Amino acid sequence: MVDNSVSRGSSITSETDDEPAAWETNMKAGQQLAEVIRTTLGPNGLDKMLITSDGKIIITNDGASILDRMNISNPVANLVVTVAEQQDSKVGDGTTTAVLLAGKLLSEAETLLERGVHPTAIARGYHLAASHAADALDDWTVSIDFDDDDRLREIARTVVTGKWDESGTEFLANKAVETVRAIERDGRVGFERITRKTIPGGSFYDSTVLNGLVIDMNESSTDVVSPETGLPRRYDDATIALIDQELSIDKPNGIGAVDLTSYEDYQALQDYERDIYESHADAITASGADVVFCQQSIDDPVRYLLARAGVLSVERTRRDELHKLARATGSQPVTIEELSSATVGTAETVDRRSVGPTEITVVSGFDEFKQVSVLFRGGTEHVAEETKRMLDNCFYALKLAIEDEAIVPGGGATEVGLARELRTFATGQAGKEQLAIEAFADALETIPRTLAESSGMDPIDAILELRTAHHDGASAAGLDLQTKSVADMTERGVLEPLYIKRRAVASAAEIATMIVRVDDNVSVTGDHGTHEHDHDHDHGPSGAVHSTEGYPWAVGHSMGH
Incomplete structure (x- = not known):
C-alpha cells in the first residue's frame, strides 16, 4: 500500500536486491509509478501534501503538478x-x-x-x-450544441471535479466559459488572445476575467512618475506608442570616466544630456501618444518630462506583451528615431488599477484582435498558481471540444x-x-x-x-x-x-x-576508446553489462543479439 502523502525525497529508482530479469524490472518500475499515482491522485481524491527535496511544501490534487516534482531516477x-x-x-x-x-x-x-x-x-x-x-x-x-454555454460549463466542470470543492468547481467552470467565449472566432479558439496573471493576496473567488490586455506595473523596476499635477488613472481613446529601445543616453564603449576641466565643460555636458532627454520626450509627444510602452528602461528625466506633458510611460514591458500590444492596437514597435504618427496605434481605454498589492494597467477596446486577461487570485502564490493550472486545463478542454465538435x-x-x-x-x-x-x-x-x-x-x-x-x-x-x-x-x-x-x-x-519490447538493460559508460571490443564483461543474472559508472539504457529486440 502506498501512503497518500508524498514525502520528502520520494523517488522511484532502478535499484533491486535480487537482480531480476530485465523485463520484470522494467514492468515493476512502470507499475510502481502508476500505483503511486493511483493511490495518491485518485481522480476524486482529496488534496495531497507534497514535500519537495528542498523542503518546500506543496498542496495539490493535480497529477501533472505532483509528477513535475517527484524525484524519479529509474529510466523506465x-x-x-x-x-x-x-x-x-x-x-x-x-x-x-x-x-x-x-x-x-x-x-x-x-x-x-x-x-x-x-x-x-x-x-x-x-x-x-x-x-x-x-x-x-x-x-x-455525443452530439451537442456548442453554442450552448450550459454544455460548455459541464465540460469544464468535468475537468475540475475532484480537484476543487463544489462551489469552487462551479466558479472555475463559469470563468473558463466566459474566457473562451470572449476569444472564440468562427469556431476557433486562439490562446494567443489570453493573458494570464497570478496575483496573490486575495480570495480564490476574486479571480476575474478582464476585457483587455493587462500589463503588470510591478514588473517594472521603478514607479510611474507623477508630478504635482498627477497623471490621470484612465485614458479614453488613447493613442499608444511602442518603443523597442532604451530611452537613455548612449554611453561610449571603453570609457570609464569623463574628465571635466571647467564649469563650462560641466554645463556643456548637462546641456547635452538635457537636449537628448528633451528630444526623446518631444518625439513621443509629437507622435500624439498618450501612453508609451518601452521594452527597455526609460531614464527618470524622460519619464518626468512625459509625465509633465500628461503622457503615461511604462518601461521594461515584456517582449511578448509588446507584441500583443502591437497586434491589438495596430501600433508598431520602433526606435525613437522611427516614431511618428504613422507608427502609433489606438485603444479605447487605458486604465490603471490596484489589484491587491499589485499595480496593473489594462489596455482595452479592441475589435478585430480582442484580448482578454485572467487574473488568478489566492491567499498565497501557490493557491493562485493552482487556480491558474485548473483554468488552463479547462481552457484546453473547451478549445478541443469547440474546435473538434466531438465529446464523449x-x-x-x-x-x-x-x-x-x-x-x-x-x-x-x-x-x-x-x-x-x-x-x-x-x-x-x-x-x-x-x-x-x-x-x-x-x-x-x-x-x-x-x-x-x-x-x-x-x-x-x-x-x-x-x-x-x-x-x-x-x-x-x-x-x-x-x-x-x-x-x-x-x-x-x-x-x-x-x-x-525491451529485453535487456545495459549500463553504458562514456569511456569507449580505452578498451578492445572483444574483452570480457561482468554480466549479471539478467544479462545486463554492469558498470560502476554510466547510465542505464534500454536495448530493444530490434537491436538483435
Whole structure:
C-alpha cells in the first residue's frame, strides 16, 4: 500500500536486491509509478501534501503538478512520466488517465510474459487494440450544441471535479466559459488572445476575467512618475506608442570616466544630456501618444518630462506583451528615431488599477484582435498558481471540444464501452495477440475501477453493473460519483473532449509497447576508446553489462543479439 502523502525525497529508482530479469524490472518500475499515482491522485481524491527535496511544501490534487516534482531516477519510470508530460502539454488534461492506463498495461504484460507469451506478440496485440480503440472511439461521441454555454460549463466542470470543492468547481467552470467565449472566432479558439496573471493576496473567488490586455506595473523596476499635477488613472481613446529601445543616453564603449576641466565643460555636458532627454520626450509627444510602452528602461528625466506633458510611460514591458500590444492596437514597435504618427496605434481605454498589492494597467477596446486577461487570485502564490493550472486545463478542454465538435461521456463510460468492443474484436484474431487485446480491454477498466475506489464504491460491483448496463445498450452509462451509482453520463453532464481520451489511450499504448519490447538493460559508460571490443564483461543474472559508472539504457529486440 502506498501512503497518500508524498514525502520528502520520494523517488522511484532502478535499484533491486535480487537482480531480476530485465523485463520484470522494467514492468515493476512502470507499475510502481502508476500505483503511486493511483493511490495518491485518485481522480476524486482529496488534496495531497507534497514535500519537495528542498523542503518546500506543496498542496495539490493535480497529477501533472505532483509528477513535475517527484524525484524519479529509474529510466523506465521516466518514460511513463514522459507520457504524462506530453499529455499535459498537448491537451492540458487526462494526465492521470494516461499514467494509470500505461501502468495497468505493463501489469497485464507482465502476466502475459509469465504465461509464456512472447513480447513481440504482446506488442502486436497492444498495437492492434490501440488502433481499433481509436477507430471505435467515434462511436461514443455525443452530439451537442456548442453554442450552448450550459454544455460548455459541464465540460469544464468535468475537468475540475475532484480537484476543487463544489462551489469552487462551479466558479472555475463559469470563468473558463466566459474566457473562451470572449476569444472564440468562427469556431476557433486562439490562446494567443489570453493573458494570464497570478496575483496573490486575495480570495480564490476574486479571480476575474478582464476585457483587455493587462500589463503588470510591478514588473517594472521603478514607479510611474507623477508630478504635482498627477497623471490621470484612465485614458479614453488613447493613442499608444511602442518603443523597442532604451530611452537613455548612449554611453561610449571603453570609457570609464569623463574628465571635466571647467564649469563650462560641466554645463556643456548637462546641456547635452538635457537636449537628448528633451528630444526623446518631444518625439513621443509629437507622435500624439498618450501612453508609451518601452521594452527597455526609460531614464527618470524622460519619464518626468512625459509625465509633465500628461503622457503615461511604462518601461521594461515584456517582449511578448509588446507584441500583443502591437497586434491589438495596430501600433508598431520602433526606435525613437522611427516614431511618428504613422507608427502609433489606438485603444479605447487605458486604465490603471490596484489589484491587491499589485499595480496593473489594462489596455482595452479592441475589435478585430480582442484580448482578454485572467487574473488568478489566492491567499498565497501557490493557491493562485493552482487556480491558474485548473483554468488552463479547462481552457484546453473547451478549445478541443469547440474546435473538434466531438465529446464523449466521462465517468468511465467510454473506457467500459471500449473494453467491451475490444473483447469482441479479440475473438476474431488468431494467435496469442488475442490474449494481448483482451489484456488491453482489462487495462481500460482500471479507470472506472479507480473512480469507484476513490468515491467509496465497491469497485467489483461497480464494474459488473457498468458491464451489464452497456450490454443492455446504455452506451453512456458511467459512474456518478456524487450519488455513487451508475447513470447516463450525457444526462448528468459528465463530458470529455474526444481528443483528450484518444491521446491518452494512444500515448499509454505506445509507451507500454516500447517497454514490453525491451529485453535487456545495459549500463553504458562514456569511456569507449580505452578498451578492445572483444574483452570480457561482468554480466549479471539478467544479462545486463554492469558498470560502476554510466547510465542505464534500454536495448530493444530490434537491436538483435
